[in-house]
Structures are given as C-alpha cells and as structure tokens.
Amino acid sequence: xxxxxxxxxxxxxxxxxxxxxxxxxxxxxxxxxxxxxxxxxxxxxxxxxxxxxxxxxxxxxxxxxxxxxxxxxxxxxxxxxxxxxxxxxxxxxxxxxxxxxxxxxxxxxxxxxxxxxxxxxxxxxxxxxxxxxxxxxxxxxxxxxxxxxxxxxxxxxxxxxxxxxxxxxxxxxxxxxxxxxxxxxxxxxxxxxxxxxxxxxxxxxxxxxxxxxxxxxxxxxxxxxxxxxxxxxxxxxxxxxxxxxxxxxxxxxxxxxxxxxxxxxxxxxxxxxxxxxxxxxxxxxxxxxxxxxxxxxxxxxxxxxxxxxxxxxxxxxxxxxxxxxxxxxxxxxxxxxxxxxxxxxxxxxxxxxxxxxxxxxxxxxxxxxxxxxxxxxxxxxxxxxxxxxxxxxxxxxxxxxxxxxxxxxxxxxxxxxxxxxxxxxxxxxxxxxxxxxxxxxxxxxxxxxxxxxxxxxxxxxxx
Amino acid sequence: xxxxxxxxxxxxxxxxxxxxxxxxxxxxxxxxxxxxxxxxxxxxxxxxxxxxxxxxxxxxxxxxxxxxxxxxxxxxxxxxxxxxxxxxxxxxxxxxxxxxxxxxxxxxxxxxxxxxxxxxxxxxxxxxxxxxxxxxxxxxxxxxxxxxxxxxxxxxxxxxxxxxxxxxxxxxxxxxxxxxxxxxxxxxxxxxxxxxxxxxxxxxxxxxxxxxxxxxxxxxxxxxxxxxxxxxxxxxxxxxxxxxxxxxxxxxxxxxxxxxxxxxxxxxxxxxxxxxxxxxxxxxxxxxxxxxxxxxxxxxxxxxxxxxxxxxxxxxxxxxxxxxxxxxxxxxxxxxxxxxxxxxxxxxxxxxxxxxxxxxxxxxxxxxxxxxxxxxxxxxxxxxxxxxxxxxxxxxxxxxxxxxxxxxxxxxxxxxxxxxxxxxxxxxxxxxxxxxxxxxxxxxxxxxxxxxxxxxxxxxxxx
Numbered sequence: 001x002x003x004x005x006x007x008x009x010x011x012x013x014x015x016x017x018x019x020x021x022x023x024x025x026x027x028x029x030x031x032x033x034x035x036x037x038x039x040x041x042x043x044x045x046x047x048x049x050x051x052x053x054x055x056x057x058x059x060x061x062x063x064x065x066x067x068x069x070x071x072x073x074x075x076x077x078x079x080x081x082x083x084x085x086x087x088x089x090x091x092x093x094x095x096x097x098x099x100x101x102x103x104x105x106x107x108x109x110x111x112x113x114x115x116x117x118x119x120x121x122x123x124x125x126x127x128x129x130x131x132x133x134x135x136x137x138x139x140x141x142x143x144x145x146x147x148x149x150x151x152x153x154x155x156x157x158x159x160x161x162x163x164x165x166x167x168x169x170x171x172x173x174x175x176x177x178x179x180x181x182x183x184x185x186x187x188x189x190x191x192x193x194x195x196x197x198x199x200x201x202x203x204x205x206x207x208x209x210x211x212x213x214x215x216x217x218x219x220x221x222x223x224x225x226x227x228x229x230x231x232x233x234x235x236x237x238x239x240x241x242x243x244x245x246x247x248x249x250x251x252x253x254x255x256x257x258x259x260x261x262x263x264x265x266x267x268x269x270x271x272x273x274x275x276x277x278x279x280x281x282x283x284x285x286x287x288x289x290x291x292x293x294x295x296x297x298x299x300x301x302x303x304x305x306x307x308x309x310x311x312x313x314x315x316x317x318x319x320x321x322x323x324x325x326x327x328x329x330x331x332x333x334x335x336x337x338x339x340x341x342x343x344x345x346x347x348x349x350x351x352x353x354x355x356x357x358x359x360x361x362x363x364x365x366x367x368x369x370x371x372x373x374x375x376x377x378x379x380x381x382x383x384x385x386x387x388x389x390x391x392x393x394x395x396x397x398x399x400x401x402x403x404x405x406x407x408x409x410x411x412x413x414x415x416x417x418x419x420x421x422x423x424x425x426x427x428x429x430x431x432x433x434x435x436x437x438x439x440x441x442x443x444x445x446x447x448x449x450x451x452x453x454x455x456x457x458x459x460x461x462x463x
Numbered sequence: 464x465x466x467x468x469x470x471x472x473x474x475x476x477x478x479x480x481x482x483x484x485x486x487x488x489x490x491x492x493x494x495x496x497x498x499x500x501x502x503x504x505x506x507x508x509x510x511x512x513x514x515x516x517x518x519x520x521x522x523x524x525x526x527x528x529x530x531x532x533x534x535x536x537x538x539x540x541x542x543x544x545x546x547x548x549x550x551x552x553x554x555x556x557x558x559x560x561x562x563x564x565x566x567x568x569x570x571x572x573x574x575x576x577x578x579x580x581x582x583x584x585x586x587x588x589x590x591x592x593x594x595x596x597x598x599x600x601x602x603x604x605x606x607x608x609x610x611x612x613x614x615x616x617x618x619x620x621x622x623x624x625x626x627x628x629x630x631x632x633x634x635x636x637x638x639x640x641x642x643x644x645x646x647x648x649x650x651x652x653x654x655x656x657x658x659x660x661x662x663x664x665x666x667x668x669x670x671x672x673x674x675x676x677x678x679x680x681x682x683x684x685x686x687x688x689x690x691x692x693x694x695x696x697x698x699x700x701x702x703x704x705x706x707x708x709x710x711x712x713x714x715x716x717x718x719x720x721x722x723x724x725x726x727x728x729x730x731x732x733x734x735x736x737x738x739x740x741x742x743x744x745x746x747x748x749x750x751x752x753x754x755x756x757x758x759x760x761x762x763x764x765x766x767x768x769x770x771x772x773x774x775x776x777x778x779x780x781x782x783x784x785x786x787x788x789x790x791x792x793x794x795x796x797x798x799x800x801x802x803x804x805x806x807x808x809x810x811x812x813x814x815x816x817x818x819x820x821x822x823x824x825x826x827x828x829x830x831x832x833x834x835x836x837x838x839x840x841x842x843x844x845x846x847x848x849x850x851x852x853x854x855x856x857x858x859x860x861x862x863x864x865x866x867x868x869x870x871x872x873x874x875x876x877x878x879x880x881x882x883x884x885x886x887x888x889x890x891x892x893x894x895x896x897x898x899x900x901x902x903x904x905x906x907x908x909x910x911x912x913x914x915x916x917x918x919x920x921x922x923x924x925x926x
Contacts, residue, residue, distance in 0.1 A: 023826040049685060051704045059828040160667075172635075175670040184708070185667050186649060203666035204623075204648050207638045222512060240733065241514045243726045245647070262725055263706045266732075270703065273736040274817065277743065281813035282806060288818045288828065292838045296846075299810050303843060306806045307850065310799040317795045324787070324794050331787050331794035332780045335910070336773040338798065343745060343769045347762050350744035354737065355751045363486040365522040365751065375755045380766060383759075387770065447798070 021052055021059070030060065033068050041071055054083035057092060058288065069095045076100065078108040078116070086119050087287040087294075093124055102131030109183070110136065111156040111264065114143040118153065151235050152228040154268070155249040155258030158182040161189040162215060164198060169211030171201075184261055186246045190215055195255040197248045199223045225250050228257060232268045237359065239265035276357055279435040280350060282306070305440045313338070313447035320455035323463060329396045330458050333405055337454045340384060341412035341446030348373050348420025349438045356428050357435070370421050377417030381410035400462055408454035412446060419445040484515050484522070493523065496530050504534055517546035520555060521751065532558045539563065541571040541579070549582050550750045550757075556587055565594030572646070573599065574619040574727065577606045581616065614698050615691040617731070618712040618721030621645040624652040625678060627661060632674030634664075647724055649709045653678055658718040660711045662686045688713050691720060695731045700822065702728035739820055742898040743813060745769070768903045776801070776910035783918035786926060792859045793921050796868055800917045803847060804875035804909030811836050811883025812901045819891050820898070833884050840880030844873035863925055871917035875909060882908040 025044070032041040045053060057065055057080075069076060069092060076096060081104055084092055093101060105113060105128050113132070117125045117140075129137055139157050146152025160181060162171050171188055175181060187200035199219035209218060225248045226235055238244060239262055249258040278285065282302030290298070317324075317334070324331050352369075355361035361369060389406035393399055423441045424434035488507070495504040508516060520528055520543075532539060532555060539559060544567055547555055556564060568576060568591050576595070580588045580603075592600050602620050609615025623644060625634050634651055638644060650663035662682035672681060688711045689698055701707060702725055712721040741748065745765030753761070780787075780797070787794050815832075818824035824832060852869035856862055886904045887897035 021825065021827075026825075026827045049705055051706075055823065058823060059825060061828075061831060172670055175667075176673060178671065181667055181671045183667075184665075186708075202647075203670060204638075204644055204646075207635055207666060207669065208641065208644045210639060240729065242512050243514075245649075245725070262708070262729070266703065266725075266729055269729075270732070270736075273733075273740075277736075277740050277813060277817055280740065281743070281809050283810045283814055288814070288823050288832055292835055292842065295835065295839045296842045299807070299839065300843060300846065302810065303803060303806055303847065306803060307799070307847060310802040311854065313802075314795050314799055317798070321791045321795065325791045328784045328788045328794075331791075331797075332777050332784065334794075335780070335798060335801065335914075336770070336777055339773040339776075339910075340766060340769060343766055344762070346744050347746045347765065350740060351746055351751070354740055359484075360518065360521060360751050362484065362489075362522060364484075364489045365524075368524060369751055372755055372758065376758045376762065379755065379759045380763060383763065384766065384770060391774065447802075451798075 021048075021055055026056065026059070029056065029068075030064055033064065033071050036071060038071055038073075041068075042075060045072070045075065050077070050079035051083045053080045054085070058085050058088060062091070065092070066095055073097070074100045074103060076104060078104040078106070078112065081105070082108065082112045082116055085287055087290050089116070090120055090124060093120070093128075098127065098131075101128065105131055106133070106136075109156055109158065110139045110143060111154065113140045114153055118144065118148070146228055149232045150228065151226040151230045151232060151249050151260060152258070154232050154235060154264045155228075155260045156182065156264075157258050158185075159189055159248065159256060159259045160185050160187075161191050161197075161256060164190050164192055164216055166190075166215050167211065168206055168209045168213045168215065168218075171206055171215060172211070184263070185259070186261065187220070187259075188215070189248050189256060189259065190219065191256055197223075197225055197250065197256045200246075200248065202245075225254075226260060228252075233272060235260060236265045236268040236272065240269055272357070276353065276435045279433065280353065280439060282439060302440075306443075309440055309444040309447065312444060313451055316448050316451045317455065320451075320459060323455055323459040326463055327401075327458065329398075329401060330455060333392060333401075334451055334454050336388065337405065337408045337412055338447045338450035340409060341416045341450045342443045344377060344380060344413050345416035345420040345442040345446045346439065348376075348417050349424055349434075349442050352421045352424040353434045353438060356424060361425070366425060370418070373417035373421045374414060377414040378410065381413030384413065385409040398462075401458070404457045404461055405454060408450065408457055411453045412450040415449045416442070416446045484511075484518055489519065489522070492519065492531075493527055496527065496534055499534060501534055501536075504531075505538060508535070508538065513540070513542035514546045516543045517548070521548050521551060525554070528555070529558055536560070537563045537566060539567060541567040541569075541575065544568070545571065545575045545579055548750055550753050552579070553583055553587060556583070556591075561590065561594075564591065568594055569596070569599075572619055572621065573602045573606060574617065576603045577616055581607065581611070610692055612695045613691065614689040614693045614695060614712050614723060615721070617695050617698060617727045618691075618723045619645065620721050621648075622652055622711065622719060622722045623648050623650075624654050624660075624719060627653050627655055627679055629653075629678050630674065631669055631672045631676045631678065631681075634669055634678060635674070647726070648722070649724065650683070650722075651678070652711050652719060652722065653682065654719055660686075660688055660713065660719045663709075663711065665708075688717075689723060691715075696735060698723060699728045699731040699735065703732055735820070739816065739898045742896065743816065743902060745902060765903075769906075772903060772907040772910065775907060776914055779911050779914045780918065783914075783922060786918055786922040789926055790864075790921065792861075792864060793918060796855060796864075797914055797917050799851065800868065800871045800875055801910045801913035803872060804879045804913045805906045806879075807840060807843060807876050808879035808883045808905040808909045809902065811839075811880050812887055812897075812905050815884045815887040816897045816901060819887060824888070829888060833881070836880035836884045837877060840877040841873065844876030847876065848872045861925075864921070867920045867924060868917060871913065871920055874916045875913040878912045879905070879909045 029041065029044050032044055060068065117128050129140065132140060143153060162174060187202055188206065189197050189200045191197050200223060201215050201218045202220060205218045222242060228249050228251050244262065246259055246261045248256050249260055251257050284298040352361060385406035388409050389402040392405045393402035419442045424438045427434040427437055492504065492507050495507055523531065580591050592603065595603060606616060625637060650665055651669065652660050652663045654660050663686055664678050664681045665683060668681045685705060691712050691714050707725065709722055709724045711719050712723055714720050747761035815824060848869035851872050852865040855868045856865035882905045887901045890897045890900055
C-alpha cells in the first residue's frame with residue numbers, strides 16, 4: 001500500500017499537466033500524517049519544492065494542517081513559511097513550536113524575513129524578531145521602518161559592489177575572497193567613493209572580459225536606481241517595462257543601501273494583477289484558504305453597494321408602475337435593455353482599467369479612446385437594436401414596442417461606452433483605484449439609463 | 464519655445480508618477496514631427512527606452528504615427544518593433560521603408576525575431592525573413608516550426624554551455640574566448656557528451672569559486688528543463704512557482720537546444736493575466752490601439768451571448784405576466800433579486816477562476832471550497848434577506864411581500880455561490896477556459912433562478 005508512494009524521482013510525481021501536487025501525492029502525504037509515520041512523511045516531502053509544500057498547506061483542511069505541522073516538526077523551514085499565503089501564514093506560525101520557528105527564520109535572507117513578518121500581528125512579529133541574531137534583527141527592523149509597499153521593503157541588503165577604478169580581475173578576486181555571496185545576484189554595482197551607484201555590470205560581461213579590462217568600460221546601458229521610498233508598484237512597472245533583472249536602491253543622499261531583483265518585482269506584479277481581477281469583481285482580497293466568516297466579510301461591502309444601486313434602479317422602475325400595469329410586456333423586456341448596457345459597460349471599463357494600470361491610457365490618447373468607445377457603443381447599439389426590434393415585434397406583435405426597445409438599446413449602449421471609459425478615468429484622476437469602484441458606478445448608470453429610456457419612451461409613445 | 468523641450472537628463476522627462484512619457488514630452492515630439500525637424504526629433508527620442516517609444520507609437524493617432532515613422536526613418540530599430548503592441552505592429556511594419564525594416568530586424572536575437580513575426584500575415588513574414596542572413600533565417604524558421612505557444616517559440620538558441628568535467632577556470636577561459644556571448648544569460652548549462660543537460664551553475668557561483676573548483680560541485684539545486692513542445696503557460700507557471708531565472712530547453716532526445724530566460728516567462732505571465740481579466744469581462748483581446756471596427760468585432764460575440772441569456776430570463780418573467788399585472792410591485796423589485804445573485808455569482812466565480820489559473824483549486828480542496836461557497840451564500844443571503852424584507856415591508860407595506868423577497872434572496876445567493884464555483888470547475892474539467900465562459904453561464908443561472916424564485920413565490924403566496 002505505502003510502497004506505491006515511495007517515489008524516487010520527482011518527475012513521477014507530476015500529473016499530466018506537469019503539476020507536482022497530484023491528488024495521489026496529497027493522499028499519500030495525508031495518509032502518512034494520519035498514521036503518524038514521520039520518516040515516511042519526510043521521504044514523501046523530500047522531492048517537493050518549498051513552494052509546493054506551501055500549496056499543500058493551503059489546500060488541506062485546518063485539522064490536517066495542524067496534524068501535518070506537528071508531525072513534520074523542524075523540517076518546516078523558513079522557505080516554506082515565506083511561500084505560504086498570507087491568509088494562513090499566521091495560523092501556521094501559531095502552530096509551530098517556538099524553537100522550530102526561530103530555527104526556520106534564522107536561515108532566511110533579510111528581505112524574506114521582512115516579507116514574512118510585515119503582515120503579522122504585533123505579538124507574532126515580536127516573537128520572530130526576538131529569535132533573530134542581533135545584527136539580523138537590526139537590518140529587519142530598519143527595513144520595516146520604510147513605508148509599506150515601498151522599495152525599501154522589497155530590497156535585499158546584501159549588495160555586491162565595487163569601486164569605479166576596479167578592473168575585471170579585481171572584481172573576480174574580490175568575489176572569490178568574499179565569504180558568502182548572496183544566493184541571487186546578477187550585477188556588480190559600481191559606486192563612487194561616497195557610495196553613490198554610477199552604474200552596474202552584468203556577471204556575464206565580467207566573465208567574458210579580460211582581467212585587465214576596466215569595469216567602467218562594461219557598464220550596462222539604461223541603468224537606473226530606485227529611491228528607497230518609491231512605491232513597489234512603480235518598481236514593478238519599471239522592471240516589466242524595461243526588462244530589468246536587478247537594480248540598486250538608494251537613500252535620501254543617493255547612497256547605495258540595497259538591491260531589488262526581478263523575482264521580488266515579479267511577485268509585486270503578480271499581486272497587483274490578482275488585486276485588479278478581484279477588485280473588478282468586487283472581492284476584496286479573497287483566497288481559497290479564507291474561512292467562511294472572512295469570505296463573508298470580504299464580499300459583503302460590495303453586495304451592499306450593489307443593493308443600493310439596485311434599489312436606485314428600482315426607484316426608476318417605480319415611477320412607471322402605471323405604464324407597466326397598462327403594458328406588462330414592458331416588465332418582461334426591460335431587464336434585457338439593462339443587462340445589455342451593464343455588459344457593454346463592463347467590457348469598456350475593463351479595457352480602460354487595464355490600460356490605466358499598464359499606463360497605456362494617458363492624456364495623449366484619452367479623447368481618442370473616448371470617441372472610439374462612443375462609436376463602438378453606437379455600432380453595437382444599432383446592431384442589437386435591429387435584433388431586439390425584430391424580437392419585440394415578433395414576440396409581442398407590436399412594431400411600436402419593437403421601435404421603443406430598439407431606441408432604448410442604442411441609447412443605453414452609447415451611455416455604457418461613455419460611462420465605461422469615463423468613470424475609471426475620472427476615478428483615477430481623483431485618486432480612487434478604478435479597479436475597485438468603477439463597476440458599481442458603471443452598472444448603476446446603465447441600469448438607470450436602461451430602465452428610464454425604455455420605460456420613458458414606452459410611456460410617451462405606447463400609451 | 465522649443466528650447467524648453469531640449470532635455471539633457473532623462474530624469475527630467477518623468478512626470479510625478481515616474482512615468483517617462485509625460486504629456487509634455489509627447490507634445491514636444493509631435494510638435495517636432497509636425498515641423499519636420501528630424502534632428503530635434505532624434506534628440507527628443509534619445510533618452511527614451513525602446514519600450515517607451517513603442518508606447519508612444521501606440522498612444523498617438525494613426526495619422527501622427529504615419530508622419531512620425533516617416534520622419535524618424537532608420538532610427539526606428541528592431542527593439543522598438545519588438546515592443547510595439549500586436550495590434551498596431553503590422554501597421555507600423557507596413558509604414559516602414561523596406562531597407563530600414565531589414566536593417567532593424569537584422570540586429571535582433573532569434574527569439575525576438577520569432578516573437579516579432581509570428582503573428583504577422585504571410586506577406587509581411589516573408590518580407591522580414593527575406594531580409595535576414597541565411598544562418599539567422601534558418602534558425603528563425605526552425606523556431607517557427609514549433610507549435611504556437613510552446614517553449615520552442617519562447618527560447619533563445621544562443622546557449623552558454625560546458626562539459627561536465629570542466630573547472631571554473633576552464634569555464635571562465637571559454638567565456639573570455641567566446642566572440643559574442645548572449646546579452647542576457649544567468650547560468651552556464653552543464654551537459655554530458657551527448658549534449659544532455661545535467662545541471663546548471665549560476666554566474667555568481669562561478670565568479671565566487673576558485674579556478675580549480677569543478678563545475679559539478681557548484682550545480683544549483685532544483686534544476687529542471689523544459690521540453691521544446693511544452694506549453695508556454697506551463698513554463699511561465701514553473702518560473703513563477705519556483706522562482707527560476709533561466710532554464711534549458713531540450714528536444715525529443717533530451718538534447719539541449721535552447722534556453723528560456725525569466726523575461727520571456729514574465730511576458731507570458733503578463734499576457735495570461737491580461738487575457739484572464741479581459742475574458743472575464745467578455746472582451747476577446749482588446750487593446751487601446753484597436754480601431755472601432757475591430758473593437759466591435761471583439762465585443763459583439765459576448766453581447767450576443769448575453770442577449771440570448773437575457774431573453775431566456777425574460778421568458779421566465781413572461782410566465783408570470785398575470786402575477787405582475789395583479790401586483791406591479793413585483794416588477795419593481797424583481798431586478799434587485801437578480802442583480803444581487805449576479806454579483807454574488809461573479810464574486811465566487813472570479814475567485815474560482817483565479818484559483819484554477821494559479822493551480823490552487825485542486826481535487827484536494829474542491830469539495831471544501833464548494834461547501835464554503837454555499838455557506839457564504841447562505842450567510843450573505845440571510846443578511847440581505849433581512850434587509851430587503853424590511854425594505855419591501857416599508858416600501859410597499861406588505862409583510863408577505865417582504866417575506867417573499869427575503870426567501871428569494873436567500874435562494875438566489877446560495878445558488879449564486881454554488882454556480883460561481885461549480886461552473887468554472889466543470890468548464891475546466893471539460894477543457895473550456897473557465898475565464899472565457901463562466902460569466903455567461905453563472906449570470907444566466909442567477910437571473911433565471913432569481914426571477915423564478917421571486918415571481919414563483921409571489922404567485923403562490925401573494926395572490
């Protein structure tokens with residue numbers, strides 16, 4: 001039974017999608033936990049990357065998680081903790097024995113410790129800081145003193161640097177003599193005597209050049225630094241836009257104090273995308289490992305906003321009660337007009353929100369884009385006006401009713417295009433995240449305009 | 464006038480968001496184009512990164528783009544072309560003089576040429592291929608022979624590799640002797656005599672080790688290769704999950720044929736995020752530079768699907784015409800029930816679609832997540848049932864009407880949670896992209912259930 005699961009080769013563990021954590025592996029692991037077989041558990045976990053182990057912790061139930069952490073004990077290292085989702089990290093840390101936690105954290109680089117503890121409650125933070133050696137603690141506390149979401153929080157403090165007069169040979173000798181180089185570094189940063197970075201050289205260039213070549217001759221074009229208080233979102237944008245791989249961070253006096261590498265930037269970019277998608281759907285910060293209570297709390301505000309806008313739309317309908325009583329077909333058809341407007345508005349606003357996030361929508365093209373959205377709304381509106389006009393005519397046998405729904409459709413799709421681009425642009429100008437609030441505004445507009453145009457036209461022309 | 468724009472330092476060109484292409488810069492550039500002042504244009508463009516120039520081309524109008532390309536001439540190089548959005552790349556290429564185009568493309572690395580031409584029409588492709596030197600053309604044509612969206616399309620062919628018996632000193636000597644090392648490389652790949660990769664060493668490790676150290680002692684843990692036909696989405700997932708920086712690509716015989724670096728993977732990840740967001744909103748592949756006609760074409764299908772589902776919902780309403788005529792308050796309140804269900808469903812489905820994309824929703828936790836969504840729907844349903852019950856009571860003075868809308872609300876929010884998680888999971892199982900189709904299914908369900916529950920209960924209990 002168990003022998004099936006003794007996997008020598010990590011490749012065998014992958015399912016057909018190349019995904020390591022197959023159902024089979026998870027069952028084997030949970031089985032080992034249930035039987036309290038620590039050695040088997042360690043053997044099963046051995047081929048897994050810390051990121052996969054973190055995924056496992058996220059996917060199993062809270063009870064299985066507790067049993068797993070207890071049995072796995074000191075094997076649960078800092079790298080796994082770094083990879084665990086914010087949603088359950090606090091829980092995992094609380095379940096670990098203090099001595100194992102201290103051991104796990106001590107092996108991490110400074111930027112990973114910062115990332116690990118910055119979202120924890122004060123108590124848990126103190127516990128982890130206390131377990132660090134003095135020198136490390138000072139570094140971590142200093143990083144935590146920079147604003148949240150700043151370059152300072154993102155950077156690692158270990159920087160490989162050399163003075164501007166060095167040759168390739170001197171750089172290589174220096175690196176050979178350095179006891180512990182950082183795990184991941186891609187450039188040597190060149191500084192003047194006051195530690196101002198003046199450029200950087202890729203390791204590839206150093207390796208390809210003769211020993212007597214000056215480092216200054218090998219500087220990369222397009223060098224740039226980040227200020228320690230610059231926002232992490234600007235950092236991520238620059239890494240992505242300019243295909244950067246690492247960049248120095250400087251303090252107020254332009255002195256080198258750290259370096260940001262692409263994996264940190266990629267993380268930020270990933271989180272921002274995630275946030276945009278979830279915010280567009282009115283979900284605060286949902287993850288799968290959240291419990292029912294937290295999930296309700298995240299989703300409630302948006303549903304509350306939606307209830308208010310839906311009631312607003314209903315108030316519009318209420319103005320036309322007499323009209324609807326006289327012609328009940330209106331009640332049947334009115335949701336179609338509103339729904340089409342809502343969808344067209346969502347399309348336009350999503351493109352606009354994305355373009356704002358990627359900085360593709362600027363003062364230079366905003367008017368042209370607005371004009372385009374209006375034309376698109378008009379075109380789609382005319383197409384669906386014809387279709388719905390015919391549907392209305394056939395269904396209810398009234399050409400006038402067909403005409404009314406057709407005109408309402410055109411009006412609402414044009415308004416949808418205009419609101420879909422206008423709302424996010426205005427929200428961005430006044431400093432509100434367009435991903436967060438655009439949806440509510442736009443669908444309110446399309447609901448109200450949709451019901452009002454359709455029922456209003458009907459009241460005037462059909463009764 | 465013009466002197467204001469003669470910028471010596473690129474930093475000055477940034478606006479307060481650190482964004483290089485400020486309104487002022489763009490105006491200055493368009494001004495230079497209009498005055499046909501080629502030297503001023505070149506001076507203005509000089510501090511800009513190719514990615515910024517590409518953004519500029521995307522943001523200006525088609526007429527300005529044409530004038531710009533004509534005046535800028537041979538300065539428009541391959542890097543700029545690589546950065547230009549697919550949407551207008553064809554247009555830009557068509558506007559370039561053939562000799563400048565050939566020159567621009569000849570400077571690019573093989574993977575960039577592939578990326579540049581893979582989406583072009585056959586004619587444009589041929590023109591560019593013809594401009595390449597024979598050796599380069601063969602390489603590019605070979606890459607194009609791999610399936611679209613495969614590792615083979617993504618990799619660069621230039622690989623820095625060494626045999627397993629080499630020492631650090633031999634590796635450094637080899638790199639010093641190599642005429643042209645690739646611009647971006649982060650590892651030396653170690654192969655056996657048959658060119659099977661057996662591991663790789665970071666450049667940092669090579670630089671930090673003594674000359675007589677064996678490369679085999681410095682291999683990175685967690686080494687993995689990609690098969691040339693593996694999907695680029697698996698490649699991007701692995702880079703992100705395992706914090707990889709570069710990895711070799713092998714052919715059917717496991718022989719080394721190329722290498723993928725993190726910037727390529729980051730690009731893919733970026734595109735997939737973009738695609739998910741746009742598909743969730745029912746927009747095919749929208750970008751800001753698309754023209755009205757293309758935009759209409761992209762958005763029409765989704766609006767068509769939405770029309771069908773809206774008509775389905777209307778058919779449900781039509782069954783209750785008599786009920787509505789008897790109690791017109793139902794027409795006023797019914798959109799609220801449907802709208803709340805639609806929003807709750809969208810919340811649940813967005814979280815589910817993201818979790819499927821990041822491979823966090825698996826067989827191990829799907830039942831627990833479904834249970835959670837039902838409980839969340841129930842909780843939110845009860846909360847809004849109480850609120851709407853009271854609103855219904857106060858507004859229309861009927862406790863029975865308040866009760867009916869309350870019960871309908873609970874029913875619809877539970878169904879929304881269930882559909883929100885169930886639909887994407889089922890779509891994924893049957894091989895349909897959940898981001899693309901979930902929205903239509905889920906809102907159809909919540910509309911129909913919402914109208915049916917509310918009007919049905921009203922017909923039974925209120926009349």
